[in-house]
Amino acid sequence: MVDIATRVYNHKWKIDPIVRSLIDTDFYKLLMCQSVFRNKRDTQVTFSLINRSKSIRLADLIDEGELREQLDHVRSLSLTRGESTWLRGNTFYGKRQMFRPDFMEWFENLRLPPYHLEKIDGQYELTFEGTWPEVMLWEIPALSILMELRSRAVTGDMGRFELQVLYARAMTRVWEKVEKLQPLQGVKIADFGTRRRHSYLWQDWCVQAMTEGLGDSFAGTSNCLIAMKRDMEAVGTNAHELPMVYAALAENDTALRQSPYDVLADWHEEHEGNLRIILPDTYGTKGFLSGAPDWLAGWTGIRIDSGDPATGAETAIKWWTERGEDPTQKLVIFSDGLDTDKIIELHSQFAGRVRTSFGWGTLLTNDFRGLTENNALAPFSIVCKAVEANGRPTVKLSDNPNKAMGPADEVARYKRVFGVGEQVAMDVVV
Amino acid sequence: MVDIATRVYNHKWKIDPIVRSLIDTDFYKLLMCQSVFRNKRDTQVTFSLINRSKSIRLADLIDEGELREQLDHVRSLSLTRGESTWLRGNTFYGKRQMFRPDFMEWFENLRLPPYHLEKIDGQYELTFEGTWPEVMLWEIPALSILMELRSRAVTGDMGRFELQVLYARAMTRVWEKVEKLQPLQGVKIADFGTRRRHSYLWQDWCVQAMTEGLGDSFAGTSNCLIAMKRDMEAVGTNAHELPMVYAALAENDTALRQSPYDVLADWHEEHEGNLRIILPDTYGTKGFLSGAPDWLAGWTGIRIDSGDPATGAETAIKWWTERGEDPTQKLVIFSDGLDTDKIIELHSQFAGRVRTSFGWGTLLTNDFRGLTENNALAPFSIVCKAVEANGRPTVKLSDNPNKAMGPADEVARYKRVFGVGEQVAMDVVV
Structure with missing residues (x-):
């Protein structure tokens, strides 16, 4: 028996949203967000999407219009009453009221700030600018949207049975x-x-x-x-x-x-x-x-x-x-x-x-390795990082030079300041 | 969105029938049935269920009431108009009207004859008696009912996720x-x-x-x-x-x-x-x-x-x-x-x-070998065979003595008549 109401309901969606909630994000983002909200609220930051797997040409795979629709949808989201109640009332790590009232009030009124999107050489340049507590909440939705749009691009050609x-x-x-x-x-x-x-x-x-x-x-x-x-x-x-x-x-x-x-x-x-x-x-x-x-x-x-x-x-x-x-x-x-x-x-x-x-x-x-032709669903390495804070570039060294980030001169300065010598390079798979 | 109509519809079933159509059977049964209908219509036969895998104690696994419900349901079936149209109008092996009008008329009026069911030593004795063309159509539904009731008995204890x-x-x-x-x-x-x-x-x-x-x-x-x-x-x-x-x-x-x-x-x-x-x-x-x-x-x-x-x-x-x-x-x-x-x-x-x-x-x-605890869904060897015709026992020798059937003296007589000597025994898995 066809459920006509559900079918009609599904047809009504202009898009099938990937991120349907502001708390479809990592818990540590919210903890860090509260910390930043307390300690560094007015810092101006730029976050930027970085696809470390250059061979995956995301801009060729993913339609720009669809990407914009998904990102715009995230900007339309705000915390629902149920989500807010859960964050305010739930116990996290054994503690009640992990999120303080002033932070929750700010979060309840939050809409994510604008994004800037450009296609360059088969990749998307996606950046977010604004105050740290709001911009930082773009990281996870931006990544999961790109990952899932890529999955949809690959599975879109597959038959019902193949799926x-x-x-x-x-x-x-x-x-x-x-x-x-x-x-x-x-x-x-x-x-x-x-x-x-x-x-x-x-x-x-x-x-x-x-x-x-x-x-x-x-x-x-x-x-x-x-x-x-x-x-x-x-x-x-x-x-x-x-x-x-x-x-x-x-x-x-x-x-x-x-x-x-x-x-x-x-x-x-x-x-x-x-x-x-x-x-x-x-x-x-x-x-x-x-x-x-x-x-x-x-x-x-x-x-x-x-x-x-x-x-x-x-x-x-x-x-x-x-x-x-x-x-x-x-x-x-x-x-x-x-x-x-x-x-x-x-x-x-x-x-x-x-x-x-x-x-x-x-x-x-996301372990779909070897499950599709040309391994088209293999995971790849994409990150969304703070690249600038109050006009200055950020740097990451990490214990693996393949995960390092930042302008070369700043990387050199940081290495000197932190006394980092020779490091062992390891492949970054995911 | 819950499809209430479908949920209510599903609740209405007293049972969830396993065999829902008289043509949920092997094509060769219908070809043979027509042949028998033409040539040996009045032969009285007994078909009997034989579980060659004695270690599978079907009567312990399968509830007798459920088995009777399923068998009774098959007796309530008759050929639908669509099924009849397909049999009459479709091309089989490149031939139109494979099933002749007199056979189709008989088939359209057919209800399967009664069954006889007893529990003996952990097994079901299930037999069917009557004229050959009608009794023979019990074979496939009887087998598929027992097989699926066994599957249901095993899967009935499993959670939604396990399933x-x-x-x-x-x-x-x-x-x-x-x-x-x-x-x-x-x-x-x-x-x-x-x-x-x-x-x-x-x-x-x-x-x-x-x-x-x-x-x-x-x-x-x-x-x-x-x-x-x-x-x-x-x-x-x-x-x-x-x-x-x-x-x-x-x-x-x-x-x-x-x-x-x-x-x-x-x-x-x-x-x-x-x-x-x-x-x-x-x-x-x-x-x-x-x-x-x-x-x-x-x-x-x-x-x-x-x-x-x-x-x-x-x-x-x-x-x-x-x-x-x-x-x-x-x-x-x-x-x-x-x-x-x-x-x-x-x-x-x-x-x-x-x-x-x-x-x-x-x-x-039915290859579920090794997929459940105790290999509880492994296929087993069950048949439903003509064991008597006009009061005389039937015999099968086959090219594998493990597949032979019939009373010992008759088997000996058949071996003599057909000149069957030494045979190589092979395991019967399914």
Whole structure:
């Protein structure tokens, strides 16, 4: 029996929106947004989309009109009453009223600022300018729109049956990954896959697979909308954009050297417990840890997001030990390019030595490798970063030079200031 | 948006019927039924369900009330106007009016006769008695009901998500089989999987997978309902029940020895071309072929349904050659326990020497091996056969003693009459 009402309802959409909610974003964006709202509200920033996989010519794949429609749709969104209630009333990391009334009031009135879009050499130049707290909320929707428009461009040519087989295979693959992880005792894995997901519906399915298959080992999702709808934990702490913008704002080399610690000092004042997670790699993990104030060693854990993850964890364990901390009480969160084998390997390698947790991203929510002709749905590496703050360029070094960003002269200056020497280059897959 | 009408509509069903049409059956049953209607209409027969896989205790798995409901539902069915129109008006094997007006009139008025059901030692004893043309039409619905009730018993305990993963895996498996067959030049494969299908919907999906993936290499389905709905060829010729009943009716050993040829003489009169396919193994292929009249060598082909298939085909090629026929013009249909590897092997082995075609059954429409705990959905070997005709027991020898049927003394007599010596026993998987 055809459901005429649903059919007519579906026809009414001018577009099929990819992002239907302002909280279809990573939880840490909201935490950081509140922090920025408190501490650096008037900073003028520019965020820019950067496709590291130049071979994927997004502007050839994705129609500009469709992209504009999707971006315009996001600009029409505001927080719904239910979303606001959830953010105000829900417990996050065991804490009530994580989001303060002044921030919530600002958020409830927020519309995302304009975007600037140009086609250059087969790629889209997509930039956002304005005050930091509003511009920063473009990052995740911009990425997930581009990812999903690419998925739609590829699947648009496929027949109903081909699509069914495609998703059957993708489901089977995800489920086999889940089964591979089931034997791991006490492992904690969260979904960090919003930004480079195949699609919203697909991410939602993957999260359900994790819930069903991993039970207590599934620690939650970084996606607030899914966390709300599925009644699960929203997880995430902070990201490189904080030290990158703080660093760009530094007036001289001394202030620059201090800036990553200023970020965490502001964070320290606001958060406790499992939200006190150090992200040490923005300007080199080694230098960051050796120069860190002692109160930082008292933080709960560390997130390893570039470089060789085992080396990163060993560095942290050594550092904690040197600072008189007990590593077995500390948490190491791995979040860089994870897939099952790497999770299994790291879990067994560090079991008993340190608490571990895994933020599984692209290869959870977008592993369609080999499932289409020409591998047209393989994930690729796209980011949306703060490139300027109050007129100054930002810089990221990271523990992998292939993830470095910024003008060459500034990169050189940062390397000098932070004492970063030779680094090991690693492929960036996703 | 919930489709209330559909939800209410679904609630209205007292049961969810498994067999919803009298033509949800194998095409060859209808061809044979017409032949029986013409030649042996008043023969009294008993058909009986035989579960060769004793370890599957069907009566423990399947509720007797549910089984009766399903069987009762089949007895409430009659040919719809659309089904009748299709049978009368469609072209089968290139021929119009395959079903004659007198047969169609009879069929249009048919309701299936009563069944007799008892539970014995964990199994169901299910028998059907009456005139041959009506009783014989119970075979396929009875088998597909038992198969699907078993599937439902196993899947009934599974969650919505588990089910989705189960079918995703099963779909992936079928599609990988299809892809494995795609490179075969000029292969012809038909769906023969109605009787032991996982479910009706699943068979229908498998047929669509074959259509989509194999194009012209997919020769059609034996299932009339699917053939009608999907606008494809309905295929199949004849089965062991004809020689088994003809043999049981034979008054003496001479008549018995002659009976398999009588069957084909009746068939010869009615059909031509690709419907003239010899099924030689009921009482041993070797003896059947060596004693066959010359006009049989002029038939289009042979179907190999037991014993080693390559040996069977070689025997046929030798026989045709001896009778002055050109084997390259002949058709060998393989239909016993096929799966992709066997199809690929036989296709390459006989390419250029004889035309081949494959009737792919259980491992097309019911390959859920290893997909559930305790392998609870693995296919098993169940048949529904004529066991008596006009009060006399039937006998089947076949080319595999594990497929033999009938009382021991009669089996011995048939072996003597048909000169069947030592046979190679082969496992019967499905």
